[in-house]
Amino acid sequence: MECWSNGCTIMDNEKKTVLELRDISKIYKTRSSFFGPGGEQVVALNRISLTIYKGEIFGLVGESGSGKTTAGRLIVGLENPKEGEIYLNSTEISGLKGRALKEYRRKVQMIFQDPYQSLNPQLSIYESVAEPLIIHKIGGGVERLERVIQTLKTVGLSPPQEFLYRYPHQLSGGQRQRVAIARAMVLGPEFVVADEPTSMLDASYSAQIFNILLNVRDKLKVTILFITHNLAAARYLCDRVGVIYKGNLMELGPADEVIQNPKHPYTQALIDAIPKFGHCGEIREYKTFLRPQRKASEGVGCPFFKRCRKADETRCRIDVPPLRAVEDSHYAACFFAEPGHEKRPESDACLLGI
Amino acid sequence: MALLEVKKLSVGYNTKKGFLKAVEAVSFSLDEGRSLGFVGESGCGKTTLGMALMGLLPPNGHVTDGQIIFEGEDLLEKSEDEMRKFRWRKISMIFQAAMNALNPVKRVQDQIAEAILTHNPNLETKEALRRVEKLFQLVGLPEGRMRDYPHQYSGGMKQRAIIAMALSCNPRLIIADEPTTALDVIVQHQILEETRDLQKELDLSIIFISHDISIVADVCDTIGIMYAGQLVEYGSREEVFDDPMHYYTRALISSYPTLTGEKRELLPIPGESPNLIEPPLGCRFCDRCHASGDSCSIGPPEWVDITPTHKALCGLCLK
Numbered sequence: 057m058e059c060w061s062n063g064c065t066i067m068d069n070e071k072k073t074v075l076e077l078r079d080i081s082k083i084y085k086t087r088s089s090f091f092g093p094g095g096e097q098v099v100a101l102n103r104i105s106l107t108i109y110k111g112e113i114f115g116l117v118g119e120s121g122s123g124k125t126t127a128g129r130l131i132v133g134l135e136n137p138k139e140g141e142i143y144l145n146s147t148e149i150s151g152l153k154g155r156a157l158k159e160y161r162r163k164v165q166m167i168f169q170d171p172y173q174s175l176n177p178q179l180s181i182y183e184s185v186a187e188p189l190i191i192h193k194i195g196g197g198v199e200r201l202e203r204v205i206q207t208l209k210t211v212g213l214s215p216p217q218e219f220l221y222r223y224p225h226q227l228s229g230g231q232r233q234r235v236a237i238a239r240a241m242v243l244g245p246e247f248v249v250a251d252e253p254t255s256m257l258d259a260s261y262s263a264q265i266f267n268i269l270l271n272v273r274d275k276l277k278v279t280i281l282f283i284t285h286n287l288a289a290a291r292y293l294c295d296r297v298g299v300i301y302k303g304n305l306m307e308l309g310p311a312d313e314v315i316q317n318p319k320h321p322y323t324q325a326l327i328d329a330i331p332k333f334g335h336c337g338e339i340r341e342y343k344t345f346l347r348p349q350r351k352a353s354e355g356v357g358c359p360f361f362k363r364c365r366k367a368d369e370t371r372c373r374i375d376v377p378p379l380r381a382v383e384d385s386h387y388a389a390c391f392f393a394e395p396g397h398e399k400r401p402e403s404d405a406c407l408l409g410i
Numbered sequence: 411m412a413l414l415e416v417k418k419l420s421v422g423y424n425t426k427k428g429f430l431k432a433v434e435a436v437s438f439s440l441d442e443g444r445s446l447g448f449v450g451e452s453g454c455g456k457t458t459l460g461m462a463l464m465g466l467l468p469p470n471g472h473v474t475d476g477q478i479i480f481e482g483e484d485l486l487e488k489s490e491d492e493m494r495k496f497r498w499r500k501i502s503m504i505f506q507a508a509m510n511a512l513n514p515v516k517r518v519q520d521q522i523a524e525a526i527l528t529h530n531p532n533l534e535t536k537e538a539l540r541r542v543e544k545l546f547q548l549v550g551l552p553e554g555r556m557r558d559y560p561h562q563y564s565g566g567m568k569q570r571a572i573i574a575m576a577l578s579c580n581p582r583l584i585i586a587d588e589p590t591t592a593l594d595v596i597v598q599h600q601i602l603e604e605t606r607d608l609q610k611e612l613d614l615s616i617i618f619i620s621h622d623i624s625i626v627a628d629v630c631d632t633i634g635i636m637y638a639g640q641l642v643e644y645g646s647r648e649e650v651f652d653d654p655m656h657y658y659t660r661a662l663i664s665s666y667p668t669l670t671g672e673k674r675e676l677l678p679i680p681g682e683s684p685n686l687i688e689p690p691l692g693c694r695f696c697d698r699c700h701a702s703g704d705s706c707s708i709g710p711p712e713w714v715d716i717t718p719t720h721k722a723l724c725g726l727c728l729k
Contacts, residue, residue, distance in 0.1 A: 119594040120565075228682055229452070258451040258621045263665035264678035285595055292667040292676060315669060329599035330669060331624040345596065 072110040073146075074279045075131065075247055080104045080140035082126050082303075100126040102303040102359075103140070108247075113273055113280045115294035115311060117287060117326070123303040124283045128249040131281065132166045133157070144247065162192050165240035167250040171232035171257075175224040175239075181208075182220040185238050192243060207242045210275060211235075211268050230261030234268060241272055251283045266293050287326055291315045296385075299323045304359045305379055307393075309386030318342070319382050319393035321367075322360045358390070366392055411482070412439040413582060413615050414463075419476035421455070421462045428687040432458040434639045435476070440632075442582070445609060445616040447626030447647075449662070450636035453683060456619045457506065459636075460585045463617070464503050465493045480583070498529050502581040506588045509568035512560040518571050519556040525578045545574040548611075550604055566597035573601075577608070587619045602628050623662055627651060632719075635659045638683050638694040645720030655714070655722035657699045693724065701726055 082101040100123045108114045116124045129135045131142060133149060142149045144164065152160050168174040175184055185204045189195060195203060208216035211234040224232055233253055240248055250269065254262035270293065273280055284290055290297050290311055297314050299307040299322065307320040318324045324342035349362040358364070358372045367373075371391055379389040388394075421433040433455040440446050448456045461467050463478060465485060478485040480500065488496065505511070513521055522545060523538040530538075539556075546553050549570040560568060569589065576584055586605070590598040606629060609616055620626050626633055626647075633650045635643040635658065643656040654660045661679045681698040684690055692707035693699070699706070703726070711725045 119596060231682075259623065260451045260621075260662055260665050260679050263667075263676040266667070266676060267678060286667075287595075288667040288669050291669060292673065312673070326595060327669065329595040331599075331602070331622075331628040347600075 073107050074110045074144065075106075075108040075281075076143040076146075077104055077106040077127070077131075078141045078143070080127070080130060080137045080142065082123070082130060082135070083138050099303050101130070101137070104300075104303070104305050105140075106298060106305070106308075108279060108281065110279055111273065111277055112295040113269065113282050113293050115282045115284060115290035115297035116300060117284055117290050117297055118300035119285055121302075122300045124300050125251055126303075127300070128166065128251050128281060128283050131247075132164050132249055133161065134166075158192070162188075162243050163246045165243060165245040165248050167233075167236055167240050167248060167253050169252045169255055171224075171229060171236045174236050175232055177224050180221050180223055181213075181227075181235055184224075184235060185242050188239060188243050194243070203242060204238075207238045208235075210241065210272060211238045212264065212271075213238070228261075229257045230264055233257060233261070233265055237265070237268060237272070241276060241278070244276065245278055247279050247281070249281045249283065252285070253282075254289070255285070262289065269293060287315055287330060299326070302359045305389065306360065307386075307388045308379065309383075309388075313383070313386050317386075319386065319388035320360075320390045321345075321364045321392075323388075325363070366390075368392075412479075413442045413481065415439040415477075415479040416463070417477040417479070419459070419462065419478060420474045421458050421467065422472060422474050423458075423468075424470045424472075425687070430686050431689060432471075432639055432686060433462065434689075436636075436641045437476075438634055438641065438644060440583070440615050440617065442615060443609070443613045444632065445618060445630040446632045446634065447618040447620065447630030448634045448636055449620060449623045449626050451621055451683065453638075453686075454636040455639040456636050457587055460503065460587050460617065460619055463585060464497060464501060465490075466497075466503075495529075498525065498581065499579045500581055501583045501585065502576040502579065504572055504576050504584065504586040504589045507592060508572045508589075509565060509592070512568060512571065514560055517557050517559060518563070522571065522575050522578055525575050529579045541578070542574070545577055548577065548608065549574045550600075564597075565593055566601065569593060569597075569601055570604075573605070573608075577612070580612075581614070583615045583617065585617045585619070588621070589618075590625065591620075598625070605629060623666065635662070638689065639686055640694060640723060642695070642724070643720075643722045645717070649717065649720040653716075653720075655716055655720070655727040656695075656724045657701050657726070658695045659722075661698075 080101055081103055084098045084100055086096045086098065088095060104127065116127060118124045130137050136150060144160065149160060182204055185207060186200050189200045189203060205216045208219060213219045213231065213234050254265050266289065269280060272278060282293055294311040296309065297311045298305055299320065301322045307314055307318065307323045314323060318327060321344035325345035328342055328345065344365050346363050346365045352362045352373060357374050358367065358377055361367050361372045368391065377389045377391045379387050380394065382388050382393050417437050418435045419433060420435055423430045423432055436459060438446065448459065450456050462473055473486055519539060519542045522542045523535065526538040526541055527533055542556060543553055546556060551567060551570050563571065590601055593601065602625065608614065618626055618630050630647060633645065633647050634641050635656060637658045643650060643659045650659060654663055664677045665679055667676060679698055684694050690707065692709055693711045696702035696706040706725060711723050713721050713723055714727055715721050
């Protein structure tokens with residue numbers, strides 16, 4: 057397929073790693089409460105490894121509770137992983153302190169989900185966007201103003217002078233989110249985590265935000281981790297996607313490839329769940345989602361076993377399928393994804409016994 | 411005969427800055443067992459329309475004109491007491507974010523039984539609970555969870571409980587306002603599928619309100635596109651999707667990413683929707699419309715009939 061956007065494909069030979077996650081795990085413990093003892097462990101991320109290349113938009117796709125937001129928070133350093141390392145340009149980040157940590161925070165920025173909550177209502181747009189510059193002691197009064205104006209232009213708030221002294225309540229949701237993007241971009245970051253930046257917005261504003269992200273990537277050469285539950289948005293925006301389920305990376309590959317030719321039953325279930333009408337052409341139905349769910353013992357076997365219609369009673373119940381290459385740069389963590397292991401979903405009649 | 415017929419309904423709110431015309435001259439009809447979806451961005455008046463149909467406008471909201479004829483009776487002529495008997499037994503509503511409005515200190519079964527008992531005072535509690543059990547089966551909730559509290563439910567289960575509550579008095583019409591917005595894709599898909607099945611099984615009529623055109627198209631036979639308080643296009647979902655006539659509808663569809671087919675550039679709709687306290691004289695979309703000409707801003711556009719079931723409020727759509 058031809059690519060319509062400039063620079064949306066990165067040739068293999070120019071791939072340069074910006075960010076690397078190595079075997080990242082994050083476990084939350086529930087607090088003891090009035091009613092119960094607490095101390096239960098919730099695995100938010102389970103040994104995730106990822107490499108993100110310079111200038112790409114990488115999509116992390118999954119349902120709520122899958123751990124995708126946790127991954128974003130670990131990357132920007134809002135939380136620390138229990139195990140594993142995160143590298144930015146080959147520097148491990150957990151050891152950073154003082155000035156180096158502050159510099160890391162300048163280089164790695166985050167765009168939050170809800171622009172109705174992420175902007176301080178008492179600050180004007182200028183104050184909001186200039187605040188990061190003040191914190192990092194960049195520029196003087198005039199230079200700051202210029203940078204703010206420039207950034208507002210980049211995110212499509214024009215003429216910028218009209219927005220500088222307005223307050224968030226005077227803006228629409230789409231405009232607020234653009235201010236939030238400007239706030240992340242004003243420091244000239246290398247890496248930006250965008251956590252579901254359009255899920256609180258109307259569908260008609262989403263396209264604006266997508267195009268702005270594509271635009272800042274091309275213009276400012278930032279690398280973006282785009283966290284979403286919407287596969288169609290991921291297809292539009294991302295070069296590569298990773299599909300995550302209950303903290304486990306299930307599938308990883310070029311966005312178009314993963315969406316047109318998904319290998320993991322969970323990815324297939326996600327595609328089945330998208331409303332079909334209005335998408336041009338026929339969409340294949342995979343029917344891999346199992347209802348009602350199977351019984352399974354916790355902690356062993358494939359994470360998707362309970363919900364997977366394709367699953368094998370003996371193998372998938374006990375063994376965890378590793379993430380393996382099924383094609384060039386397309387990986388899936390499923391025993392049936394590998395060539396020669398295609399298996400038809402069990403018929404409903406077989407499932408009644410489960 | 412149509413179950414519901416709305417004629418030139420206009421609704422507005424008194425605000426500090428003046429009278430806000432939230433819904434203007436909206437007409438449509440809905441037959442028994444059919445589903446109708448309203449699509450539009452926030453502030454286009456779709457929720458106000460739903461609330462007006464239920465007779466639940468906030469104190470500063472008024473219906474300024476029009477008729478709402480349900481089973482031959484004009485709902486606007488009914489007193490509040492009469493409406494109260496009417497509501498839930500004939501028309502019920504799934505409110506936006508209703509799943510967060512379940513009472514946290516009451517068991518789910520008691521909350522649904524309460525709705526049944528309020529509207530059927532002669533019923534015994536035991537019988538109401540038996541009905542709750544049936545409703546649980548209907549919406550796919552395990553009966554073993556009837557005695558749970560809302561916090562023990564997942565988001566999808568809460569939404570199912572809300573749907574059960576809306577069905578509790580066997581209404582003829584359900585108005586669903588963004589019923590799946592806070593849910594995950596997979597859960598949303600299940601709920602939409604079940605809504606379709608329930609509609610067939612119970613021969614219900616549904617009015618579905620959402621900002622997401624693809625969700626509405628998944629559930630509804632007929633689609634109304636709303637913009638700045640007006641209905642701007644109305645037709646069967648095939649007509650509206652395959653042959654959109656109003657430039658707003660076209661813009662809405664081309665701003666939506668697809669899963670298959672050629673990857674095309676998304677065209678966002680420029681600008682913001684107009685102020686409804688002093689709405690523009692001419693077409694309300696003309697400031698954001700790439701096809702608009704001088705004639706568009708002079709006077710209000712007229713409805714153009716494209717087919718007997720498909721019409722658009724745009725002077726240019728056939729040119």
